Every structure is written in C-alpha cells, then in structure tokens.
Amino acid sequence: MSNVATIFARKGGFNHLTIDPEGTVLEALKIMADNNVGSVVVRDSEKYHGIFTERNYSRNVILKDRHSHDTKVKDVMTIDLPQLKMLDTLDHCMQTMSDYNVQYLPVTDGTEMIGVISIKDLIREQVHQQKELVKYLKNYISG
Template sequence: MTQHGMAQKVNEVMTPVPVTVSPDTPLARVGELMREHGIGDVLVVHEGRLRGLVTDRDIVVRGVALRRDMASTAVADVCSTNVITVPVGEDADTAVRLMSEHAVRRLPVVDGDRPIGMVSIGDLAVQRDERSTLADISAEPPNT
C-alpha cells in the first residue's frame, strides 16, 4: 500500500533529537524536562544507547504513589526497560502497526541501539490520507 509510488519512511515524519536523560537523573529533573518541552515521555540513554523510556505515568505510579523522594530517586528505578522501537529506515506503515500492536502512541526511532528521534501517532496521522485506518481511529468519538 504505497502512496505516490513511494512508502514514507519513519525518518521523514519523526521529531529529530528526542529529549534524553541518563539513568541516574533524579525524577524531579525528568519532571522539569517534561514541563519545559511539553512532553509526556523521555528516553533514558546511557553512553548513547537506549536503555529505557519513562512516562509521566511511570513517575506517578512508580514514584509519587510509592512516596519516593523525587530529588533522590533515579529515573532508572521507575522507567520501562522493555521499549518498543522502530528502526530509522522502516516504512511509516510499520510504525503504525507497532503502535496498534503494542497500544502505544509514540515510538523511539533508533539507528542500531542509538535513539535519533521520536515518532508519534499524530506525526503519522498527519502524513496519511483521510481514508487510512489511523484517521478512522483518531476520528472516532471517545468511548463513554
């Protein structure tokens, strides 16, 4: 299912240079970065390699709810280490499929194990025609 004869690649729709932190970054700092950049997830990177992903929900569920100290708790203690990623050369269709399979709204784009961007369901929806599955999902009224 190519459009205009060429399937769109992930690197054409991703946001380059995602916000990253090292595993020992305190949760308080991660929260500040989320606020500054208006994002809900941050990549955890050690020596250039992707080690995990932390979401605002991770911080609440595994940090705040357990009454951890935000200044002394490292992001490594609450982040997910089982991260679904998409290789930079992949078609956007693959990213869409991964998102629906794993019920995630964003995927780190990797070159080997080095994160070079993030692609979101919004990035992909904008790039596709209105008849696509993604547009149908986005257009559906929310479940009550």
C-alpha cells in the same frame, strides 16, 4: 507511502530530549514541562537505556507513593520497547504501538538510538497525507 524517515524529515531532524539514568524523576518532569513533551529518552553518554514518560510517572511514582525528588529515572523508566527503523511504515508503527500499548517508540539505525516517534507524530503524518490526497483530488476533478 510515508515512513519513519518521512516523519523525521517533517519534524526537522532527530532531536530528542535526554536524561541520565541517575537523574531524578523531578528533573525529568522539569525537562518535559519546559519543552511541552510527554517523554524523555534515558541515556548516558554511551548508550540508550529506555524512555521515561508521563505514564511511568503516574503508574510507577504516584501510585506507588514514591517521591519525585529522590526516585531515579532508571528505577521507573520503560525498557525493552520494540525499536523502529527508518524505513518502517506508518501502519507498522501504529500496529506496534497498539500491540505494546505505548505512545512512544525508539528509532534505531543498527545499534544506535537516533530518535523517538510518538503517536502524535503518526497522527500528524496521517492528517498531512489526507490533506495531500484531498488537494490532489480537487485538482484532478477541476482539471
């Protein structure tokens, strides 16, 4: 059964994009656009603070008539998300995302933040598992 560690292995590591809490929303959006992602981790050199997502932008900047160039990420980011562990199953991850109505969750190893899992990562892993099962069943049937 797949878990968070399996997803990170397929993704090729624990890479995640970051921005300092004092960074502007515009800077975060540029990082996201340049890397074709929907979130960035908000952290300084010492600690994880939260996650800034496209949803944060639409709900906390656009709808509140703020300006991207002078709004700090720390003022609109998502904080206090549940944290996943490396051995958490896909089912647990999906249930947690569903329960909290989020598309991104931080992954920690003890107290250290090591990455982010997205709903897209979970779907990719589910598709991969299904392909492997079909391949196995085809081989089994054809003997």
